[in-house]
Amino acid sequence: MSNRVTNILVPLISVILGLLVGAVIMLISGYNPITGYTALWNGIFGDLYTIGETLRQITPYILAGLAVAFAFRAGLFNIGVEGQLIVGWFAAAYVGIAVELPKIIHLPLAILAAAAAGALWGFVPGLLKAKFHVHEVIVTIMMNYIALHVTNALIKTVSGGGDRTEKIFTSASLRSEFFQNLTEFSRLHYGLLIALAMVGVMWIILEKTTLGYELKAVGFNHNASKYAGMNVNRNIILAMVISGAFAGLAGAMEALGTFEYVSSKGGFTGIGFDGIAVALLGMNTPLGVIFGATLFGSLKYGALNMPSEAKIPLEIVEIVIAVIIFFVASGYIIRLLLLRAANKKKEAK
Amino acid sequence: MTKRKFGLGLSLMLAAGTMLAACGSDEETPAGSTTGEGGEGTEETSDFSSAMVTDVGGVDDKSFNQSAWEGLVKFAEDNGLEVEADGGVDYLQSQSDADYNTNLNNLIRRDFDVVFGIGFLMEGAVAEIAGQQPEAQIAIIDAVVEADNVASVLFKEQEGAFLAGVAAALMTETGKVGFVGGMDIPVIERFEAGFIAGVEAANPDVEVDVQYTGAFDKAELGKTTANRMYQDGSDIIFHAAGGTGNGVFTEAKERKEAGENVWVIGVDSDQYDEGQVGEDNITLTSVLKRVDNAVYNISEQAKNGEFPGGETVVYGLSDDGIGLADSRGAISEDIMTQIEEFKQQIVDGEVTVPETVE
Numbered sequence: 215m216s217n218r219v220t221n222i223l224v225p226l227i228s229v230i231l232g233l234l235v236g237a238v239i240m241l242i243s244g245y246n247p248i249t250g251y252t253a254l255w256n257g258i259f260g261d262l263y264t265i266g267e268t269l270r271q272i273t274p275y276i277l278a279g280l281a282v283a284f285a286f287r288a289g290l291f292n293i294g295v296e297g298q299l300i301v302g303w304f305a306a307a308y309v310g311i312a313v314e315l316p317k318i319i320h321l322p323l324a325i326l327a328a329a330a331a332g333a334l335w336g337f338v339p340g341l342l343k344a345k346f347h348v349h350e351v352i353v354t355i356m357m358n359y360i361a362l363h364v365t366n367a368l369i370k371t372v373s374g375g376g377d378r379t380e381k382i383f384t385s386a387s388l389r390s391e392f393f394q395n396l397t398e399f400s401r402l403h404y405g406l407l408i409a410l411a412m413v414g415v416m417w418i419i420l421e422k423t424t425l426g427y428e429l430k431a432v433g434f435n436h437n438a439s440k441y442a443g444m445n446v447n448r449n450i451i452l453a454m455v456i457s458g459a460f461a462g463l464a465g466a467m468e469a470l471g472t473f474e475y476v477s478s479k480g481g482f483t484g485i486g487f488d489g490i491a492v493a494l495l496g497m498n499t500p501l502g503v504i505f506g507a508t509l510f511g512s513l514k515y516g517a518l519n520m521p522s523e524a525k526i527p528l529e530i531v532e533i534v535i536a537v538i539i540f541f542v543a544s545g546y547i548i549r550l551l552l553l554r555a556a557n558k559k560k561e562a563k
Numbered sequence: 564m565t566k567r568k569f570g571l572g573l574s575l576m577l578a579a580g581t582m583l584a585a586c587g588s589d590e591e592t593p594a595g596s597t598t599g600e601g602g603e604g605t606e607e608t609s610d611f612s613s614a615m616v617t618d619v620g621g622v623d624d625k626s627f628n629q630s631a632w633e634g635l636v637k638f639a640e641d642n643g644l645e646v647e648a649d650g651g652v653d654y655l656q657s658q659s660d661a662d663y664n665t666n667l668n669n670l671i672r673r674d675f676d677v678v679f680g681i682g683f684l685m686e687g688a689v690a691e692i693a694g695q696q697p698e699a700q701i702a703i704i705d706a707v708v709e710a711d712n713v714a715s716v717l718f719k720e721q722e723g724a725f726l727a728g729v730a731a732a733l734m735t736e737t738g739k740v741g742f743v744g745g746m747d748i749p750v751i752e753r754f755e756a757g758f759i760a761g762v763e764a765a766n767p768d769v770e771v772d773v774q775y776t777g778a779f780d781k782a783e784l785g786k787t788t789a790n791r792m793y794q795d796g797s798d799i800i801f802h803a804a805g806g807t808g809n810g811v812f813t814e815a816k817e818r819k820e821a822g823e824n825v826w827v828i829g830v831d832s833d834q835y836d837e838g839q840v841g842e843d844n845i846t847l848t849s850v851l852k853r854v855d856n857a858v859y860n861i862s863e864q865a866k867n868g869e870f871p872g873g874e875t876v877v878y879g880l881s882d883d884g885i886g887l888a889d890s891r892g893a894i895s896e897d898i899m900t901q902i903e904e905f906k907q908q909i910v911d912g913e914v915t916v917p918e919t920v921e
Contacts, residue, residue: 522669
């Protein structure tokens with residue numbers, strides 16, 4: 215079997231297997247899988263509104279995926295995307311409320327604030343890793359909790375005791391009348407373009423710059439990189455800072471696009487954690503992340519329609535979605551099986 | 564390479580974990596969800612429809628959202644409407660605050676005549692959609708949205724909580740009672756303020772231990788908080804924490820089984836069934852917030868073409884929008900009389916219960 219055929223077959227088989235197992239789960243629980251999947255399809259592509267909302271959902275996933283993928287390429291496991299996203303969300307919203315400026319200054323300022331906040335949140339674990347060899351997984355997990363509760367406290371202060379800030383000034387908003395009219399008032403915003411641009415930025419950094427080359431080298435083997443004369447510590451910190459900046463931008467999407475405010479949270483948003491799966495589904499490449507984010511975002515948003523249209527309880531829906539993603543992620547196993555089958559054929563001949 | 568595989572496994576676990584985390588304890592579908600169809604044909608059918616969006620607590624939170632849904636189901640039964648169907652009554656559950664907009668929009672686009680946003684947390688989403696969909700009739704519970712097509716419903720929670728406070732202060736044996744709140748938002752603060760004022764009015768020597776868990780959907784947090792409170796000597800806990808409060812019940816039931824004499828005061832709907840432990844029951848009473856009545860009334864008004872758009876409706880003790888549930892003998896006659904006296908004073912306006920904690 216040629217390599218190209220395998221490359222197309224593997225994701226195809228994984229998706230079909232996932233859908234099949236999901237269907238079995240729905241059958242066992244006494245629901246019709248066909249109505250279920252029709253509802254899922256309609257929830258993603260049903261009309262312009264749902265398409266708009268699906269794209270809206272994909273946007274932060276792309277950026278969260280990029281954040282995880284970027285750190286991964288430098289050999290770092292950034293579980294702190296969630297926290298970096300939350301501080302980015304707050305920073306963008308704060309800038310959006312605190313001052314009123316012409317849009318051409320205000321919007322970029324708010325976006326930059328989010329990136330800077332995320333970068334700062336990534337800098338701390340990067341620094342600790344580089345200087346004291348503290349494992350970044352532990353630090354980033356803890357930084358998530360710090361981010362959650364610190365922003366909750368700040369929101370309370372900023373809003374004068376409330377649980378939610380004011381709406382941001384329209385001059386800082388990413389909302390787009392054009393998109394809204396196009397998609398029957400969905401919350402699709404210009405952030406999608408920013409997310410796609412960042413995909414390009416990550417590709418350029420990794421593939422076209424010395425920095426990217428060094429980062430990848432450190433990711434492969436930091437001892438060898440050190441021997442080759444690279445500054446490993448500097449690269450570790452930089453990788454975490456850039457990763458954090460991507461995550462912060464994901465927060466800006468929520469702050470300036472989807473919600474236009476920030477509210478105190480009882481728990482994590484989950485986008486940052488899903489970002490890990492998005493990055494891995496996309497093999498940690500910029501283009502792959504778009505694929506992973508599209509899958510995650512559409513399934514996540516489309517699933518909302520399953521209880522509404524097909525009367526399947528949310529809990530079952532979540533299991534079905536998790537199963538589909540699980541199978542897509544285990545494409546490696548399917549590749550292995552395909553290869554083995556091909557080898558057997560050869561031997562038989 | 565091994566590191567990467569390990570990472571993949573870990574991330575899958577995390578992803579599955581976060582996706583499954585939202586599934587709380589859901590054992591039963593809400594009562595009456597299948598009974599609606601029988602009404603058709605026997606009663607006059609109308610082409611009026613009504614639907615609601617729950618907050619993150621879910622429709623079977625045994626509290627606020629469930630009460631609202633029961634109101635809608637009752638409305639459907641009385642009017643011969645189908646339950647959980649287009650053109651009848653239906654609900655959608657929200658898993659995160661990102662879903663409020665989508666769910667509200669979804670129901671409006673399915674042409675329900677009235678769409679309810681259940682809970683304070685939906686204020687922003689309702690305000691936004693009211694502007695985009697001027698034809699839609701939207702009602703919001705526990706918040707005020709100023710728009711011509713939005714009816715806002717508020718409750719004087721403090722009045723019911725006041726009576727709960729009186730009951731707790733007169734019933735406690737340890738001289739200490741607890742309050743477990745969900746998120747620190749104005750609605751819950753009204754419960755807290757009323758409860759503290761009630762305790763103060765009945766017996767100023769009784770201490771009140773106040774704790775906020777920061778969430779409405781985390782039963783495990785409710786359990787640990789209750790554990791700490793009972794440990795510190797409280798014997799009665801009043802919870803105003805939605806699904807988080809279910810953990811308070813779990814803790815109290817475990818302690819009751821171990822022979823301790825503890826009580827819980829429920830919230831929003833009559834939580835007597837939650838407190839059953841073998842022969843005993845640890846539910847002292849519940850502060851009823853008749854969200855079901857409010858939902859029913861507004862649906863009824865809208866059906867008659869009198870939707871109170873742009874208005875704010877306030878329910879309190881005097882119109883039975885707020886009250887105490889039957890204690891089924893847990894509270895003695897003597898104490899009940901005292902509670903009744905306080906209630907009369909509030910209804911007559913002799914006592915005004917504060918809305919905020921001083």
